[in-house]
Amino acid sequence: MKYNLTIFLFFTFVSFSIAQVKEPVPASEILHQMEKLQNTTRVLYVAAHPDDENTRFIAYVENGKKFEAAYLSLTRGDGGQNVIGPELREGLGLIRTQELLAAREIDGGQQFFTRANDFGYSKNPSETFNKWGKEEVLSDAIWTIRNFQPDIIVTRFNKTPGITHGHHTASAILAHEAFKMAGDKTAFPEQLEFTNIWQPKKIYWNTSSWFFRRNEDFDKSQYVTENAGGYSPLLGISYTEMAALSRSRHKSQAFGTAGSRGDEIEYFEFWDGPENAKEIFNGVDHSWSKFKNGKTIQKAIDKLVDDFEPKKPEASIDQLFVIKQLIEKLDDSAVKNDKLKAIEDLILNCAGFYHLFYHDHPYISPGDQINLNMELVNRSDADLKVIGASINAIGEDLDIAGELSNNDVKLQSFAIKIPEDFPYSNPYWLDDPSANGLYKVENQKLIGKAENDPAIIAEINLSINGNKFSFSSPLKYKSSDRISGEIIQPLYVIPPLSIEFGEEVSIFTNTGQEKEISIKVKALKDNISGLLELDLPAGWKAETDQLDLSFENLVRNSTKEFKINLTSGGEEGKYDLRAFARIDEKSVGKSVQEIQYDHIPNQIIIRNASQKLVLADVKTKGKKIAYIEGAGDAVDEALVAMGYQVDFINIESISIEELKQYDAVVAGIRAYNVNSALQVHYGKMNDYMNSGGVYMVQYNTTYSLPDTDFWPYPLDLSRDRITVEQASMEFINPDHSALNYPNKITAEDFEGWVQERGLYFPDKWDKNYVPILAGNDPDETTKKGALLIADYGKGKFVYTGLSFFRELPAGVPGAYRLLANLLARNSNQ
Missing domain, CATH: 2.60.40.10 (Immunoglobulins)
Structure with missing residues (x-):
């Protein structure tokens, strides 16, 4: 079942979290979904992270070609940064998982993941595979292919190392290897207890000028093309507009984008499969003829579409049951399963059927005795009866039988007891402590799933025009707000x-x-x-x-x-x-x-x-720290844990005299990127340092940074980073106070770091800066910009790309010792 993309478009895309129950859809959307039944082609898009997917292509495949599309994101984006809040690591991964699901609600695709953990930036696939475990993630990719059964695989990235993020390159390498191995019964044979081998027909790389240093190097003539810029009259939206709405769900990455209209050409490089690569969809039978009795199914679907009455959708219900019975006789396949689910949704939509199974609290606990409510409404002239309902996970039958005439409402309450041993609703991939690169998931059937199934589901049994029909209704939390109105959210089983x-x-x-x-x-x-x-x-x-x-x-x-x-x-x-x-x-x-x-x-x-x-032996100097908020980190909490008094300050309103009460001022990560007041009032910090204060700035990016010289002396930021957290660090100036006062820093202080050494180091700087550390990733040149310190008046300026925001919450002792040194005023003060 899909949202009404014509009438409720604005509501759906702006207020997604409030509209958790899918409303019955209008006739135009019903017809669109009926037309999708006519096609059996399936396309799997493969990349590394949330936001890597080409939403324009997915929207076009789903809604223009009316095929089935899915996105396999190898990771959940756990290792990135969060521009909307404080969540990092597992919390950020959960946010980005839901952002991807919200995007797929808009463009219509399905969503899958592997167990790979986004451990942070990786420069090459070798490092990536070393962290993830190549065989494990390859196994997950093959598992997804065998279950989704795509005809065509498309990758976002190519297989050439060094052009982009190591995770990106790894996703392309794994996609091609999985393409060749998914049909081999000797590859990961343990999976065949639950699924069957599957051989996709073709694999392509979805390329663009973005992958070339110069536009003139992008020779369009050598690629297969597809125009993804069409418009759907039934949905009232172009695929490019839909793609923009879908991509704008990635709010934690600030990826909102405006819609576009007109032709949009997508380019594809053929990688493998039969030599019929002139068009991406050539050589694939899109019809039902490849299935047993497929011609009969095709004719039945064509009749459904031809006879559809927009003003009386319920007139199509009987034909939908005819198609349902024909497809149920087929051997098991992904096409069969997805089409039966689509038909189930269409039957309910044609009947204008509304169902909501809900509780008045967002959380319940094992052992609770609770009251639940079920609302059922038939909004059509279909002959509809409620036979009953049950909650299989609890073993409860719900007494809700009876007829439902047009616009009748059946609303009943039930008292049930949640078993004492009922499991909590924790995201399944977070149940067990994970290795650095791979989440631990023991249950093979869970691998690939985007999220948990709802905690409690009611199976509702109906009779529609004399046909027995069952569907699932998840238990939700329902509330009402004087501003937002009715609010429907997931319900979770949690500790008391x-x-x-x-x-x-x-x-x-x-x-x-x-x-x-x-x-x-x-x-x-x-x-x-x-x-x-x-x-x-x-x-x-x-x-x-x-x-x-x-x-x-x-x-x-x-x-x-x-x-x-x-x-x-x-x-x-x-x-x-x-x-x-x-x-x-x-x-x-x-x-x-x-x-x-x-x-x-x-x-x-x-x-x-x-x-x-x-x-740990951590000595500190000074007591009061002022913190300028950036894009969100927990460094301030670590400072409190070290014994400092930490005050958040507004750089726009604070006076120089007020600043002088602080021993040091710290700018949060990407503060100059997101805090426009800091961009304007940076002169206050120069006055503060001149009077003896310590000003420490954590990493910023060149993206969205105005072309203004904020720093006391010139420096140029770059994308230099050290991603191997075990990389050795050389002390360039071993006698500098940053390495000696009040703590003597040694190589031991760089042991146990997590995810990386640091990121976005400066690569050029004024002679007044003293570089403190040097290091590099394997096979790379030495980077000296991780930590720069300059005396300024009576005080000092510290610029560092070291990832304190990751090391401090992880409890790395050496990170605390080094930070204490950076915040200490010069020893002669």
Whole structure:
């Protein structure tokens, strides 16, 4: 079932998260979907990340050619940056997963993933495969091909290393290898317990001038072309306009774009398959004739389309059942499964059938006794009866039988009990701790799925014009808001409470150090009582009486905060402090992260309730730090954990005298890219440094950076980076205070770094800057711009591309020691 792209276009694309229940669609959309039944061709688009897909081509294939299209994104974009909020890593991956699903709702394609984790920028496919495990991700790509069964595979990138991101190149290499191996029964034979081999017919690279250094190097004459710039009268939108709306779902990457109209030529390089490459879709039978009894099916579908009455869609229901029965007799295939699902949607749409299975809270917990509601409406002259409904996962039958005449509403409530052992709704790929490059997913059938199935689903049984018909209705959360009106969101099964530490990391600088930590217990349902318990690392102590950790009768969304004096153990290193709540003899040790944005459905992540403890020799100088917000990071939290007082400041309104109270000022990541006030008032920072202050700027990008010299002395940013986090770092100026005061920095401080050393280093700078570190990725030239320091008046300026925003939340001791040195005023002050 699709959204009404003609009448409700604006509503659907602007308020996606509110319109979670798909409304019955108008006649034009119904006819469009009926016409899609006539074709059986399938196209799989393959690339590396969310946003890599060509939404224009996918929209054209789905809605212009009326074929089935899908996008296989090897990763979920976990390693990128987030321009709309603070979420990184798993949280960002979940946001980008939902952005891709929102994009596919618009252009009509399906969405798949592999288990590959986006570990950050990679310069070549060798590094990428070393991190991911090439065989594992290749297996996932073949699994997707065998299940989706495409006739044609299209890649966004080519196989030549060095032109683009290593993940990009790897996606093309894997796509071509998977193309050749998916039809081989000796390749990953364990998959054949659940699926069958499949050999796609052709594979192409979807190229463009973007991949060439000069436009004149892009010889259009050597490529296969397809005009993706058409217009759909039934949908009232061009495929290029649809593509812009789809791409604009990638809000966490600031990829909003305006729609275009007119011809848009796509170019394709033929890679493999029969030599019929003059047109991308040549040599593929688009009809049903390749299936047993296919001519009969084709005629039945053609009759459906020819006889469709826009003012009376229910007149097509009987013919849809005829087609359904014919397709059900076919051997199992992806075409059969997808077409049966499309027919199910068409039957409901032709009947104007509305269904909503809902609860009045967004969360439920195992063991809960809850009331549910079901609303069913027949908005047609079809002879429709409700036979019954059931919740198979719980083993509950729902008594809701009865006739439904035109515009009758059946609304009933049910009381059910959620089993005590019912699983939580955590995204399946986050259930087990993952390796650096690959998420751990044991269940083969889950691999490739974009998201979990809904937590609870009702199977509703109908009789429509005498035909038995069943469909699934997921349990949703329904509420009403005086501004937004009716709001429908996903419903999740979660723990009854969430245990949240005040800080992600606590830093201890010597053995036996006592430090107060904060833990909040947040009730996610009413009447929560219990006892907080701690699982301490060996040698660490918590000075509190267990009786002081009780909580009673917490109501939904209320919290109780505990202050605990923690004493560090004897050996330096990183540790985990776990927390649990004892409730009715059950132990619950989980933290629930809620992610809410207007453009995607609400999301949750359920993790173990824990805090990283770092015992390291970290000396600090100074007390007060001013923080200028950038694009979002957790560096300020790390500074608090180190013992600094951190205040966020508004550079536009703060005075020089107010700035002077701070020992150092830190600009968040990409602050000059996103903070226009900082671009204008940078002169204040020069005055601050001149009076003795320390000003540290973290990495910025050249993208969207005005051509203005913000820095106290000239420097030029580049795309230089060191992506191998184990790369050795040379101390260019070993006697510089940055490496000696107040902490003596050694090679050991660069051990245990995650994802990368740093990014977007300057490559040219004024002689007043002193480069501190040098390093390089394998087979590359040395980069010296990771850390530059310049004296300015009585103070100093620090520019660094080192990825403190990743290392500090990961609890890397050396990153804390080096940061403390960078923030220290000159030793003679």
